[in-house]
Amino acid sequence: MIRKHSVSIRGHRTSITLEDAFMDALKQMADQRGLALAALIAEIDGAQAAPGNLSSALRLAVLDWALNSPQARPRNSDGA
Numbered sequence: 001m002i003r004k005h006s007v008s009i010r011g012h013r014t015s016i017t018l019e020d021a022f023m024d025a026l027k028q029m030a031d032q033r034g035l036a037l038a039a040l041i042a043e044i045d046g047a048q049a050a051p052g053n054l055s056s057a058l059r060l061a062v063l064d065w066a067l068n069s070p071q072a073r074p075r076n077s078d079g080a
Contacts, residue, residue: 009042016041016055025062032071 002019018026030040044061045054 007038007041009038009045014054016058018055018058022059022062025066026058029062029065032069 002017003023004015004017005023006013006015008014026040027037030037033040035043041054041058044057048054048057
């Protein structure tokens with residue numbers, strides 16, 4: 001399911017629209033790196049070459065992590 005999420009990035013509120021699987025993966029990425037979810041999102045946003053669609057940038061970051069990180073493991077629907 002696709003959902004809107006509100007996040008605060010560098011002191012301003014914004015919303016992102018992501019499928020649950022991408023949001024779950026972002027949470028795993030943040031946990032793996034010892035970051036708050038908002039900090040990871042801000043990092044991904046700041047790494048964009050030009051300001052663009054944040055939701056798309058987040059999906060691409062998840063894809064890159066899933067393809068290149070040996071620690072990336074998909075979670076079951078029950079969170080395990």
